[in-house]
Amino acid sequence: DTAVSQTPKYLVTQMGNDKSIKCEQNLGHDTMYWYKQDSKKFLKIMFSYNNKELIINETVPNRFSPKSPDKAHLNLHINSLELGDSAVYFCASSQVIGGNSPLHFGNGTRLTVT
Amino acid sequence: GENVEQHPSTLSVQEGDSAVIKCTYSDSASNYFPWYKQELGKGPQLIIDIRSNVGEKKDQRIAVTLNKTAKHFSLHITETQPEDSAVYFCAASNKSGFQKLVFGTGTRLLVSP
Numbered sequence: 001d002t003a004v005s006q007t008p009k010y011l012v013t014q015m016g017n018d019k020s021i022k023c024e025q026n027l028g029h030d031t032m033y034w035y036k037q038d039s040k041k042f043l044k045i046m047f048s049y050n051n052k053e054l055i056i057n058e059t060v061p062n063r064f065s066p067k068s069p070d071k072a073h074l075n076l077h078i079n080s081l082e083l084g085d086s087a088v089y090f091c092a093s094s095q096v097i098g099g100n101s102p103l104h105f106g107n108g109t110r111l112t113v114t
Numbered sequence: 115g116e117n118v119e120q121h122p123s124t125l126s127v128q129e130g131d132s133a134v135i136k137c138t139y140s141d142s143a144s145n146y147f148p149w150y151k152q153e154l155g156k157g158p159q160l161i162i163d164i165r166s167n168v169g170e171k172k173d174q175r176i177a178v179t180l181n182k183t184a185k186h187f188s189l190h191i192t193e194t195q196p197e198d199s200a201v202y203f204c205a206a207s208n209k210s211g212f213q214k215l216v217f218g219t220g221t222r223l224l225v226s227p
Binding site: 043044045102 | 145155158203220
């Protein structure tokens with residue numbers, strides 16, 4: 001059983017298109033995140049949701065819109081894709097909000113914009 | 115905000131040797147310091163973490179030390195094995211407000227047989 005699963009694993013698309021990445025966790029966690037990993041492996045938080053409510057929004061272009069239909073799902077929709085959006089996007093979840101608890105990551109979605 | 119620096123960026127060792135990765139952080143309020151291992155094509159996985167009320171923590175071949183005064187923490191891997199080869203990330207966060215882990219820049223560890 002995969003604890004945090006993302007789809008698709010690979011996404012190749014052209015500039016200007018709109019695409020979505022889906023994430024589901026079966027750990028019963030209340031908090032979910034999107035992280036971006038660039039070509040130099042640098043990991044940076046984009047968004048955090050707690051029980052469907054947006055908690056953290058890190059200076060991300062508003063072309064990126066997360067949506068959490070329930071606390072087990074956090075999707076990421078990207079409009080008008082740009083070359084600089086090419087990266088690996090990781091979904092993660094954690095049990096405790098407002099405290100410090102381990103993040104559980106999915107295996108990532110490699111987005112390539114051509 | 116928090117800033118985490120990590121060194122070295124790459125580390126090559128022979129099987130059986132020890133490996134040490136070091137990180138420094140800037141925010142004295144940070145109190146949680148996890149280490150993640152990322153294998154090729156996978157997401158980062160927690161391997162060990164330490165909280166600011168503890169100076170050292172060990173789990174089999176892996177240990178982490180924390181020096182709050184100097185604001186640095188280190189990962190020690192003893193008796194390295196080829197399967198330890200991966201990218202390792204340190205991270206830091208504080209408990210005020212909602213958890214926001216800030217990651218270091220990663221260390222690529224290569225263990226040669």
